[in-house]
Amino acid sequence: MDIQVLGPGCPKCREVEKLVRTVAAELGADVTVVKVEDFQEIARMGVFATPAVAVDGEVKCVGKVPSKAEIAGWING
Amino acid sequence: MNATCCSKEREIMILACSGGSNVGQLTNQAAVELTREGFGKMFCLAGIGGGLGGFIKSAKDTPQVMVLDGCQVGCAKAIMEREGIPLNHHVIVTDLGIEKVKDRQLALEREDVLTVMRAGKASVGERAGL
Numbered sequence A: 001m002d003i004q005v006l007g008p009g010c011p012k013c014r015e016v017e018k019l020v021r022t023v024a025a026e027l028g029a030d031v032t033v034v035k036v037e038d039f040q041e042i043a044r045m046g047v048f049a050t051p052a053v054a055v056d057g058e059v060k061c062v063g064k065v066p067s068k069a070e071i072a073g074w075i076n077g
Numbered sequence B: 001m002n003a004t005c006c007s008k009e010r011e012i013m014i015l016a017c018s019g020g021s022n023v024g025q026l027t028n029q030a031a032v033e034l035t036r037e038g039f040g041k042m043f044c045l046a047g048i049g050g051g052l053g054g055f056i057k058s059a060k061d062t063p064q065v066m067v068l069d070g071c072q073v074g075c076a077k078a079i080m081e082r083e084g085i086p087l088n089h090h091v092i093v094t095d096l097g098i099e100k101v102k103d104r105q106l107a108l109e110r111e112d113v114l115t116v117m118r119a120g121k122a123s124v125g126e127r128a129g130l
Helices: A011-027 A039-044 A068-076 B022-036 B045-049 B053-061 B075-082 B110-123
Strands: A002-006 A032-036 A052-055 A058-062 B013-016 B065-069 B089-092
Touching: A002 A011, A011 A032, A011 A068, A052 A068, A058 A068, A058 B053, B013 B022, B013 B045, B013 B053, B013 B075, B022 B065, B022 B110, B045 B053, B045 B075, B065 B075, B065 B110, B089 B110
Parallel strands: A002 A032, B013 B065, B065 B089
Antiparallel strands: A002 A052, A052 A058
């Protein structure tokens, strides 16, 4: 599973990246976390506001810091 | 975007029908100018209409979405309804007393652009300030 954290690198973006990595580790999930900072790529995915998170290319949340429960739900499918 | 936050808090998403008439083009011009002045940010209705997941999710996750339709046909509204996106702030230009003209000029009167901008602002409860 690939999880993309979309955002240019502000504190909220970094918080989301850290949260995703933490939850993945807690679940022992085989997850690759990628930070996407390129505006063109973010725009191509249809993201209106950052931070945003995509799982295997599917945008899961936009413009907010997700909860750990939400992230766990995405990982567990 | 600044050093402390990726995106403006509670950014207003502006969706315009941008249709092929004077009133459709008024929605586009109003959306452009509202974006330029920082009231909100125009977003791609075509992406939502095309069923692109990221665009649809963006609209669903944005608390304040302003939809501008040129006329009663309501193409933008129909897209929102089809995708299950709540329609909280909706403006129809012909309801503002502006007549729809389908000619090849697509001419926009300055006062009409300002009228649509004011109506858009009013739809989200802001004072027009124009």
